[in-house]
Amino acid sequence: MSETAPRPSPEALLAEAAQEGRGRLKIFLGAAPGVGKTYAMLEAAHERVREGADVAVGLVETHGRRETEALLAGLEVLPRRAVAYRERSFEEMDLDALLARKPGLALVDELAHTNVPGSRHLKRWQDVEELLAAGVDVYTTVNIQHIESLNDVVEQISGVRVRETVPDAILAAAAEIELIDLPPEDLIKRLNEGKVYLPEQARRAVHHFFSPGTLTALREMALRHAAERVDRQMVDFMRAHAIAGPWPARERVLVCVDERADALRLVRVAKRAAERRGAALIAATVETPKSYALSDADKDRIDGAMRLAARLGAETAILEGDDVVAAVLGFARERNVTQIVVGRARPGRWGFGKAVTDRLIAAAGQINVLVVGGGPDKPPPRPAAPRRGDGLGYGLALAAAAAATLAGVAVDRAGLPIANISVIYLMAVLLAAMRAGRKPAIAASLASFFAFNFFFTEPRRTFAITDTQNILTVVLFLVAAVIVSNMAARLRAQMETSRESARRTHNLYEFGRKITAAATEDDVLWAVVHHVAATIGGKSLVLTPEDDGGLAVVAGYPPEDRLDDKSAAAAEWAWGQGKVAGRGSETLPAADWLFLPLATGRGRIGVLGVQMTDGADAPSAAQLRLLETLADQAAVAIERTALVTDMEAAKVATERERLRAALLSSLSHDLRTPLVSILGAATSLVSYDAVLDPGSRRELAQTIQDEAERLNRFVQNLLDMTRLGAGALEPKTDWADLADIVRAAVDRARRIARRHVLKVEIAPEMPLIRVDAVLIEQVVFNLVDNACKYAPPGTVVKIWAKPSDGEAVLEVVDQGPGIPPEDREKVFEMFYRVRQSDSQSGTGLGLAICRGVVEAHGGTIRVDEGIHGVGAAIVVRLPLPEAPPLPEAQA
């Protein structure tokens, strides 16, 4: 540790500065619903209003409590924003309105609230963050069970799982926390009086939740949280003002984690020690330059211990420094640690070896040091550093020495001084050290020395050492061999680490790319199992819950659809607990598969199962780390597709609803109108037969005929539409003469077009086409029918067709009002009519059918302007097939 005067830590000063310009957050913290947080907040707000502050209510839930509502009166309440989701309407705080209004102080109730999807932020605390960032002071309320770090404890105590949580950081950043306290007896009394509003999930567990025991526990948690906060503030103050501790405020236990085999046990012991003293636990590990040389297994052990510590609620820290003792003690003083827990020294190891432990105890000063005895501590066999096979290494060493000898002979023959020869031998030793490791390098240095001695030093051809300089040579060779081989080994380890890290990054990148590219849930699942299987070189599968709550395999690579009972139990456990289970884990390790939960911030999605190929090995800790990251990414991707599917389904449902409504209105109008005429005319004929003159009788009969035909057309359209909609429309194509088809349609349309002039022009060179003649005839009929509906009587409706560029082009052109460009696509939608009017007998189906039929033939249909911009032209293009095989003789 340096001896310079303590300086304020820069982070602490920065954090304090960041508070300026931001709004101040005040939190009204309660132990349970009904203690009166909202009431207290409103009272405080009134106080501020009296002081002249600009106060606006962003959102306050009164839950119908009269006293609360009364308090709301007199405050400016911003209207809420209605958000539609899944065809229901929800009310949310209007964040944008509030930001635009920018009051001095905003009231935002229930900090833990989850916003309806489609809002800007997922959570209300994020809204509050934005307000604070905009410089608005915020008053808000929250119950202790919503605090992230206490979430599981609350669940244990109350049996109620709270899904809406607020990160501890929000509370930590609050300028002020007011604890709203109400003794449990009073709260239960209020509950019995019906004065407590309960959220839905709490209502089910009301008796348990509102038992005196639970309430007392929650109350104590709230009180302690508030007290801890005061404590933290004091530490912050100390850091900001560079006051060195420890000040005995609240006890802190620091556990030092290294790569020892019983690191997990050490952490647990420290946790119990901390609990007994009511102290907070901090787990720290020190990274020194030597840490690079740790094996993967060592690193994984440290990681595992740190993760366990985090799970046990400890704060974790990674310290850096050359000296373990200095780093630990510096950190401990900074954090006011009262006790340091270390493992018992083990000889000859880095980390907390004997010397380290002794120095730590000596330098700890006021801080207690607890040295924990070893468990069944067998240091794991250190895996051999990756190097060439030993035989090969020694071979290389001897070859290097031999080569140096040959080079030495050449130098010697050249008559150069033998000092040069020793340098050549040094090169050989260095080479062996770099490429083959320490022992072969030592072998090389010995071999070199003897060879040098034997061949080149006087007296030659003997091993006699006459010169002290030669002794120095052998020592120098040995030293060089050890230093270089150590350096090379470290370098190799570092290279291996960074190569491993690059592989891992590449793997994750690849995976991200694959699952981003997958559009459907099936695609994502497949990408996940495929990638995971490839990564671990084994099998992989994904299970998701079914409607009945059981898990089912939804994807597997290689495909797998059943699990044995043990594995299924492990999968269920992993799913239920949200933790890793199965082979190689701490739960149900007898299973063949290892299961990792797939979870996102919004909940669990399923589990990922993995199995190494031979069915015996569990994934290594490094693989497990990678798998956990993959599982996280996979969960997010699966959730994304689920959301997309939901949205698609909602869109389809809306469209279906619109069609249904249109169909109903069409049916009631288009079916009934002709029936009214038919019934009217028929009853006239029946009732007034005697008094009607032949002309009137004929006219009435004609009406019946016309309207019945209209009804028939409508029914035909409905039937065609049903066939199109059911996907049953498969054109039964055959060779056909377009002229014949058009003629048949025109003949049939004669009566409805009797007030128009129909002109048909089919190019004589039009080849045979391959279509379903009946359907295309219906298309032409509908187009003519449509033209006659909109074009005024007496005008020309022209139907012409010619071949063009491998297509048969058919146009029906009228001289009516035309179709405005913006409607030209919509006219092909079902039940769409350009002009909504009763007088037109259009059903809005005719053109939709045309499009359906034409597209089923691989053709296109669109609307254009008529000739010289007058009227509308509907253009149908059908692909022309190759000419049919024709019979032998043409004459």
Place this chain on the structure above:
Amino acid sequence: MSARVLVIDDEPQIRRFLRISLSANGYAVGEAETAAAGVAAARAEPPDLVVLDLGLPDRDGQEVISEIRGFSAVPIIVLSVRADEFDKVEALDRGATDYVVKPFGIAELMARVRAALRARAPADAPEVVTAGAVTVDLSRRVVRRDGEEVHLSKKEWELLALFARNPDHVLTHRQILKEVWGPAHVTDTAYLRVYVNQLRQKLEADPSAPMLLVNDPGVGYRLRLGD
């Protein structure tokens, strides 16, 4: 003297208006409600023409056609629904004389009835058939248009002769192809289209608006003699 028409249909309203209209046109009308009753009536008292609804409650109308054809060559006019070209084609292939699509105007039905009865007229195989300006002499194999002889290829003649032997009678693609080109070619409709076009070019006053060889979309062709 008046021809007897047997109506087989299960809808009383349809039977009623057919009875009224056919009687008004001077035909004697018999009625049957089911397939069984219809076949029995056709056997017991052979009619000159049968009007048959394909949708009957007890059996498929198609079977009724085959059954009647088992003992009688009486013309059968089928009532069918528009959407089912296959029904029509099947009925014709089974031996029905003609079809009318429901819903239909009475004038259309009457025209078909008259044509069907005419084809059955005593001069069973007329040597010369006249359709508009065209005369076809079946025994001498001569075709004239406005008095001038028209030269036809062998296949064209065979095709025209087939139509002339069944005037005013819809022939399905399959029937024509089988008759003229042989059973191996029943699906080669392109042949048929081409030859019909060639015949039209030689016989019709305006080949682009044919009046003699008319098309029934999806079903077949007929030679129209003109009413």
